[in-house]
Amino acid sequence: MATIYEEMRAEELDAAIAELEAEVEKTKARGLALDMARGKPSPAQVDISRPMLDLISSGADLTDEGVDCSNYGCFEGIPSARRLAGEFIGVPPEQTIVLGSSSLNIMQSILIHYWEKGVPGYTPWSKVDHVKFLCPSPGYDRHFGITADLGIENIPVRMTEDGPDMDEVERLCASDDSIKGMFCVPKYSNPTGITYSDETVRRLATMQAAPDFRIVWDNAYAVHDFTDTPDELANIFDYAREAGNEDRILGVASTSKITFPGAGVAFFGSSPANVAEVASTLKVGLISANKLNQLMHTRFLPDLAAVRAHMRKHAEFLRPRFAAVERRLEEGLGGTGCATWTHPHGGYFVSFDGPEGSAKRVAALCAEMGVKLTPAGATWPYGKDPHDTNIRIAPTYPTVEELEAALDVLVLAVKLVSAQLVREARG
Ligand SMILES: Cc1ncc(COP(=O)(O)O)c(C=O)c1O
Structure with a gap:
């Protein structure tokens, strides 16, 4: 599927890029410091296991x-x-x-x-x-x-x-x-x-x-x-x-x-x-x-039944975060042809793919805008993603609000890099 930028005439593309660049500058000025790189639970999610710590004490069998x-x-x-x-x-x-x-x-x-x-x-x-x-x-x-x-x-x-x-x-x-x-x-x-x-x-x-x-x-x-x-x-x-x-x-x-x-x-x-x-x-x-x-x-x-009951509590933390990823990506990139991403029913990650040759640039641009992603390429042996498309999204640690802000930055970066790649390919 062609991206929306591939379908633009040169002047339209220049205008779109200028607009996206201006948005990037505005975002940089916000001084964000967000992290979507960490595959770990949020502090509040970890806290649900604290009662376990009371089960062994000096008087316990x-x-x-x-x-x-x-x-x-x-x-x-x-x-x-x-x-x-x-x-x-x-x-x-x-x-x-x-x-x-x-x-x-x-x-x-x-x-x-x-x-x-x-x-x-x-x-x-x-x-x-x-x-x-x-x-x-x-x-x-x-x-x-x-x-x-x-x-x-x-x-x-x-x-x-x-x-x-x-x-x-x-x-x-x-x-x-x-x-x-x-x-x-x-x-x-x-x-x-x-x-x-x-x-x-x-x-x-x-x-x-x-x-x-x-x-x-x-x-x-x-x-x-x-x-x-x-x-x-x-x-x-x-x-x-x-x-x-x-x-x-x-x-x-x-x-x-x-x-x-x-x-x-x-x-x-x-x-x-x-x-x-x-x-x-x-x-x-x-x-x-x-x-x-x-x-x-x-x-x-x-036993496993107790584990499953405990996991339902974990799910309460994870579901809104994964829903936020889906919502923000769909709103920002759905129908643009610039990206695909996975829709998992569990686990800790969403796998995101942008256009060929985009991932490293997107991660760098996100970093400039104050959003840390798992390093592009990390999901392939030796850090070498052959098509430089893949980014791992780890939505579990930030709050939903932080996550939404980070995803908006990702969407902006993907759009700008996608548009720039089209202009560069046209020479
Ligand atoms: C697939 C996979 N295996 C293993 C681990 C690490 O597990 P452990 O803490 O048991 O070493 C992780 C952590 O992210 C993981 O994603």
């Missing part, structure tokens, strides 16, 4: 089903927490480990484990010539950072409405044994907010790939619904088990965006063999995780 949480022991996690982990990841509790507060940390530890020791029976990845990982993009920059840090080559695979482009994923994995893994955020993906279709989940679990190929199944937004029509995600372990590929799936999740970011509990779940293998390495450096934190969490959120 510190045992969980016979396990003393106040002392060393029970490396895999306390029974109630492993049960919850099993519900999150979709495996029996015995196939889980409950660790510290960060799922990202678990992912890094596991990939370092394979890097150094390899999947049992196979060459350590560090000794394999040119290891590669598939990175559905736009995706989560911190995933890409783990593999880049190890010297693994990140290969972008385009995201679709149903998940990663599976024809491409299957083609690459079937033809190249040096592709050792892939990152997936299967529900309310960061940043597109889409949920993988059943067919995508089945194909990932059953496709042909290197025998030591691993999928990091990061279900960070497993329960983060905010509409009455939440997305449903198929259980990948069911498909993988049937196909004899259970070892392929490394499930992780955490309560970072359920209780306290950075102070929640993190879950790992996989095949019995993988859990034993990962535990054997992690045990070298950890006697036991913070079981008091686990206990506090499961007293607050004993």
